[in-house]
Amino acid sequence: GSMAEGGGAGGRSNVLGHSSSWAGCASETGISPVPVSPIVSPLLTDMYQITMCYGYWKSGRHEVPAVFDMFFRTAPFGGSYCIFAGLSQVLSFVNSYKLNEEHIAYLKHQMPFADEGFFDYLRGLDCSRVKILAFQEGTVVFPREPLLRIEGPIGICQMLETTLLCCVNYASLVATNAARMRVAAGPSKKLLEMGLRRAQGTDGGLSASRYSYIGGFDGSSNVLAGYLFGITVSGTHAHSFVQSFTSFSDLARRSIALPDGGVCEDFVGLVVSHRARLGFGQTNEGELTAYVAYCQAFPHFFLALVDTYDTLQSGVPNFLACAVAMRELGWKPVGIRLDSGDLAYYSKEARRMFREVEAKYGFEGFAAGMQIVASNDLDEDVLYNLNSKGHEIDTFGIGTHLVTCQAQPALGCVYKLVEMDGKARIKLSQDLVKISIPSRKRVFRLYGGPGGGGAVTDL
Amino acid sequence: GSMAEGGGAGGRSNVLGHSSSWAGCASETGISPVPVSPIVSPLLTDMYQITMCYGYWKSGRHEVPAVFDMFFRTAPFGGSYCIFAGLSQVLSFVNSYKLNEEHIAYLKHQMPFADEGFFDYLRGLDCSRVKILAFQEGTVVFPREPLLRIEGPIGICQMLETTLLCCVNYASLVATNAARMRVAAGPSKKLLEMGLRRAQGTDGGLSASRYSYIGGFDGSSNVLAGYLFGITVSGTHAHSFVQSFTSFSDLARRSIALPDGGVCEDFVGLVVSHRARLGFGQTNEGELTAYVAYCQAFPHFFLALVDTYDTLQSGVPNFLACAVAMRELGWKPVGIRLDSGDLAYYSKEARRMFREVEAKYGFEGFAAGMQIVASNDLDEDVLYNLNSKGHEIDTFGIGTHLVTCQAQPALGCVYKLVEMDGKARIKLSQDLVKISIPSRKRVFRLYGGPGGGGAVTDL
Numbered sequence: 009g010s011m012a013e014g015g016g017a018g019g020r021s022n023v024l025g026h027s028s029s030w031a032g033c034a035s036e037t038g039i040s041p042v043p044v045s046p047i048v049s050p051l052l053t054d055m056y057q058i059t060m061c062y063g064y065w066k067s068g069r070h071e072v073p074a075v076f077d078m079f080f081r082t083a084p085f086g087g088s089y090c091i092f093a094g095l096s097q098v099l100s101f102v103n104s105y106k107l108n109e110e111h112i113a114y115l116k117h118q119m120p121f122a123d124e125g126f127f128d129y130l131r132g133l134d135c136s137r138v139k140i141l142a143f144q145e146g147t148v149v150f151p152r153e154p155l156l157r158i159e160g161p162i163g164i165c166q167m168l169e170t171t172l173l174c175c176v177n178y179a180s181l182v183a184t185n186a187a188r189m190r191v192a193a194g195p196s197k198k199l200l201e202m203g204l205r206r207a208q209g210t211d212g213g214l215s216a217s218r219y220s221y222i223g224g225f226d227g228s229s230n231v232l233a234g235y236l237f238g239i240t241v242s243g244t245h246a247h248s249f250v251q252s253f254t255s256f257s258d259l260a261r262r263s264i265a266l267p268d269g270g271v272c273e274d275f276v277g278l279v280v281s282h283r284a285r286l287g288f289g290q291t292n293e294g295e296l297t298a299y300v301a302y303c304q305a306f307p308h309f310f311l312a313l314v315d316t317y318d319t320l321q322s323g324v325p326n327f328l329a330c331a332v333a334m335r336e337l338g339w340k341p342v343g344i345r346l347d348s349g350d351l352a353y354y355s356k357e358a359r360r361m362f363r364e365v366e367a368k369y370g371f372e373g374f375a376a377g378m379q380i381v382a383s384n385d386l387d388e389d390v391l392y393n394l395n396s397k398g399h400e401i402d403t404f405g406i407g408t409h410l411v412t413c414q415a416q417p418a419l420g421c422v423y424k425l426v427e428m429d430g431k432a433r434i435k436l437s438q439d440l441v442k443i444s445i446p447s448r449k450r451v452f453r454l455y456g457g458p459g460g461g462g463a464v465t466d467l
Numbered sequence: 468g469s470m471a472e473g474g475g476a477g478g479r480s481n482v483l484g485h486s487s488s489w490a491g492c493a494s495e496t497g498i499s500p501v502p503v504s505p506i507v508s509p510l511l512t513d514m515y516q517i518t519m520c521y522g523y524w525k526s527g528r529h530e531v532p533a534v535f536d537m538f539f540r541t542a543p544f545g546g547s548y549c550i551f552a553g554l555s556q557v558l559s560f561v562n563s564y565k566l567n568e569e570h571i572a573y574l575k576h577q578m579p580f581a582d583e584g585f586f587d588y589l590r591g592l593d594c595s596r597v598k599i600l601a602f603q604e605g606t607v608v609f610p611r612e613p614l615l616r617i618e619g620p621i622g623i624c625q626m627l628e629t630t631l632l633c634c635v636n637y638a639s640l641v642a643t644n645a646a647r648m649r650v651a652a653g654p655s656k657k658l659l660e661m662g663l664r665r666a667q668g669t670d671g672g673l674s675a676s677r678y679s680y681i682g683g684f685d686g687s688s689n690v691l692a693g694y695l696f697g698i699t700v701s702g703t704h705a706h707s708f709v710q711s712f713t714s715f716s717d718l719a720r721r722s723i724a725l726p727d728g729g730v731c732e733d734f735v736g737l738v739v740s741h742r743a744r745l746g747f748g749q750t751n752e753g754e755l756t757a758y759v760a761y762c763q764a765f766p767h768f769f770l771a772l773v774d775t776y777d778t779l780q781s782g783v784p785n786f787l788a789c790a791v792a793m794r795e796l797g798w799k800p801v802g803i804r805l806d807s808g809d810l811a812y813y814s815k816e817a818r819r820m821f822r823e824v825e826a827k828y829g830f831e832g833f834a835a836g837m838q839i840v841a842s843n844d845l846d847e848d849v850l851y852n853l854n855s856k857g858h859e860i861d862t863f864g865i866g867t868h869l870v871t872c873q874a875q876p877a878l879g880c881v882y883k884l885v886e887m888d889g890k891a892r893i894k895l896s897q898d899l900v901k902i903s904i905p906s907r908k909r910v911f912r913l914y915g916g917p918g919g920g921g922a923v924t925d926l
Contacts, residue, residue, distance in 0.1 A: 066760065114693070234577065408877045
C-alpha cells in the first residue's frame with residue numbers, strides 16, 4: 009500500500025519531507041520559520057460540525073469509533089489526475105488541535121441552551137486518538153480513492169471535517185493547476201507564480217505560492233512565501249517604475265559601479281552613444297532613464313520590462329542600448345520581460361534583435377544567453393497555443409489563472425463517513441454521482457509492467 | 468464628491484462604519500475582537516515592489532510625491548457595477564505598516580548587494596505621510612473610476628501596491644457576487660454563505676464570509692467569521708450525522724425535554740405513532756433516529772437534512788413524524804434542508820406535504836411557518852432559474868460559487884501611477900484597453916433627477 013501513516017502525536021517524519029525541507033530553506037536565512045496561517049484554528053469550521061458534535065455527545069455517541077474518507081469524485085480541469093497537497097498543514101492543525109477559553113466562551117454564547125458538560129468535553133478535546141492515513145504530499149492521485157482516511161471517535165473526527173477540507177481542497181487544486189502548466193510549458197522553461205494581487209484572500213495568495221511550488225513551479229513573486237517557506241523569490245520592476253522617470257535629469261548620478269570595484273563615470277553617455285550606434289533614434293527617454301537607474305541599482309541583474317510605451321520601437325531598443333553598455337563594462341545583462349501584446353511574435357522579434365546586436369558587436373553568446381520572460385494572463389491553453397505558434401520565451405510569469413484556477417476554481421473534495429462502530433455506512437442520494445462507496449478502503453498502487461518500473465494502476 | 472478621506476494616522480471614523488459595527492457585534496459576546504489576517508504584513512507583497520523601491524532610493528527619487536489610482540477596467544460577472552470592499556483591511560494595514568527586524572534580515576539576505584542605507588530607510592518606513600482617498604466600504608462603484616487614490620512619497624506608495632490590491636480585489640469581487648445573488652434571490656429570502664470547505668485558502672474562506680455579508684448575505688456557516696466579526700453563524704447537521712445512526716437502540720434515552728421544563732418520557736413512541744398515523748410506513752429508521760437525537764439536542768431549533776436516503780419517501784416523512792410530535796409537545800419545529808436533486812420540485816412537494824399535515828392535524832400556520840432551506844451548487848443563474856420555475860425555498864445556502872466566484876474568479880483591479888511630482892503620467896500599451904487615464908481625478912456622484920433623489924451618474 010502506498011498510504012503514509014501519521015498518528016496524532018508521532019510517526020510523522022515520513023510524511024513531512026516537503027515541509028521539513030521548506031523549514032530547512034527558510035532557516036538557511038537564519039530566520040526561524042514562522043507558524044503558517046494562524047487563522048487555521050478549531051473555529052475555522054462550519055457551525056454544523058459543532059451542533060452535530062453536540063448531537064453525538066447528547067446521545068452518548070461521541071466516542072463511537074468512526075472512519076471518514078476524504079476523496080474527490082472528478083479530476084479537475086477536465087484531466088484524469090490531481091496532485092495531493094495540504095497534508096503538512098492538516099497534520100500541524102491536527103497535532104495542535106485545542107479549543108481555548110475564548111473559543112469556548114464564544115461557542116457558549118452561540119449555544120446558550122447546551123449542557124455545561126459539553127463544553128467540558130470540548131475543553132478536553134484533542135486528536136491524540138485520531139489516526140490519519142494519507143498519500144504523501146505531492147503524490148499523483150485519482151478520483152474516488154481516499155486521499156486521507158481519518159479514524160477515531162466520531163465527535164472529534166466530525167469536528168475536523170471542514171478545516172481538513174479547507175486545507176486540502178485548494179492546496180491540491182492549485183498544485184494540480186501548476187503541474188498541468190508545468191506539463192504544458194515543458195521541463196526546460198522556468199515558471200514563476202505572480203498571482204498575489206489577484207488571489208482570493210491574503211492567505212489564498214500565500215497558499216498559491218506554496219502549493220504551486222509543490223506542483224512544479226520554480227519560484228514566486230510573493231516575498232512572504234520566501235520568508236515563510238524558503239521558496240525562491242524574484243522580481244524586477246513594473247510599469248510605474250518606468251513611468252516615474254522622464255529624463256536623465258531625474259537621475260542622482262550618471263556613473264555606474266564596475267564589477268572590479270571601479271566606477272564608469274559617464275554611464276549615461278555610454279548608453280546614449282550605443283543607442284545612436286544601434287540606430288535607435290526614437291526611443292522614449294524616460295524609459296531609457298528608468299533602465300539606467302535600474303542598472304545602477306542592480307548592475308548584476310538587469311532585466312527590463314519593455315512594453316510600457318512601445319515594445320519594439322522603444323522598450324527593446326532602450327534595453328539593448330543599456331545591455332551593450334553593461335556588457336562592455338563587464339556586467340552580464342539578464343534580459344527582458346514582455347507583459348502585453350502577441351508574446352510569441354514579440355519574443356521572436358526580440359531574439360532576432362539580440363542576434364543582430366551579437367553579430368554587430370561580436371558579443372559571443374549574447375543573444376542565446378538573454379532571458380525572455382513573458383507574463384500577462386497566461387494559462388494552460390495559452391501555453392499550448394504559444395508552443396504551437398513557436399516562441400522564444402524562457403520564463404513564464406503566471407498569476408491570475410494559476411492562483412484562481414479560473415478553468416475550475418474549486419476541487420470538490422468531500423469527507424464522508426464510511427464506517428461506524430466497525431460497520432460500513434453508505435450515503436444514498438437522488439444524484440447518482442453523490443452515492444459514496446461504503447467501508448474502510450486501502451489503496452494499493454501497483455508498479456512494474458513491461459515498460460519496467462512505472463506505476464500501473466491504483467486498486 | 469463622494470470619496471471619503473482617511474489619513475495615515477487619523478480621520479478614519481467616517482470610513483470605518485462597517486468595521487466598527489462588526490467589532491461592536493463581536494464585543495457583544497464579551498470577547499475582544501481579534502486582529503484579522505496576521506498574514507497581512509509588509510512582506511505580503513511582490514518582490515519587485517522592493518526592488519523598485521531600492522531603484523527609487525538609489526536614484527534619490529524615493530521621496531518624490533506621487534499619486535496612484537486603484538481602479539478596475541471592466542465590471543465583473545458581465546455586469547455594470549461592483550461593490551467596493553476591503554477598505555477597512557487596507558486602512559488597518561496602512562496604519563500599522565512597519566517592517567520588523569526579521570523582515571529586514573530576510574530582505575538583506577535576498578538583496579546582499581544593496582546599500583546598508585536602504586535598510587535604514589526601510590526600518591523608518593511608515594505611512595504617516597500617505598494620504599488615502601476612497602469610496603466608503605460597500606459602495607456601488609463603476610469601471611475606471613478610482614476606488615482608492617493613494618498620495619505620498621513614491622517609495623512607500625510603491626511598497627503598498629500588491630498588498631492593497633490583494634485586500635481590495637477579492638473582497639470587492641465576492642461582495643459583488645453576493646450582491647448579485649441578493650438581487651437574484653430577492654429581498655425576502657435569507658442567504659447564507661457556506662463555502663469555507665471550497666474556498667481558496669483558509670483566509671479565502673474567512674474573507675468570503677466577511678465580504679459576502681457586506682454584499683447582502685444574512686449569515687455564514689463559518690464559526691471563525693462569527694467569532695472575529697460578529698457575523699450571524701448558523702448550522703444544523705450533515706449527512707454523516709444521519710448515517711451515524713441505524714436504529715433507536717443507538718439513542719441514549721427515549722425522552723425529550725418540554726418547553727415548560729417538564730419531560731416527555733417516550734418521545735420515540737410518540738414519533739413512531741405519528742409516523743403510522745401519517746401513513747409513512749417505509750421510512751429509514753436510522754434517519755428517523757438521527758432526527759430524534761437532533762430534537763433531543765436542539766428541541767428549540769429542529770431543522771432536518773432530508774436527502775440522505777430518499778427526500779420524499781423517507782426524509783420529509785421522518786421530519787414530519789418528529790415535527791408533529793414536537794408541535795404537540797409545544798415546540799416549534801423550524802424546517803428542512805434540501806441538498807440534492809430538483810430543488811424547485813422537492814421544495815414544492817415538501818410544502819404540499821406540510822399543508823396536508825396542517826389540514827390533518829389542524830396546526831394553524833404549520834405549513835407556512837416551516838423554513839425550506841436549499842443548498843447544492845447554487846449560483847446566480849440557478850437562482851434565476853428557480854425563480855422562473857417557481858419554488859417554495861425560504862433560505863439559500865450558497866458555497867462554492869459564491870466564494871470562488873466561479874463565473875469570474877478575479878476582479879482585475881490595478882494600481883497605476885497617474886501623477887508624479889505634480890505632473891500627469893500615462894502608461895501606453897499595445898493593448899488599447901490597458902492604457903491608463905493620466906492625472907489626479909476626483910469622482911463626483913450626482914444625485915437627483917426627475918425620480919427624485921436617486922444617484923444619476925459618476926463624473
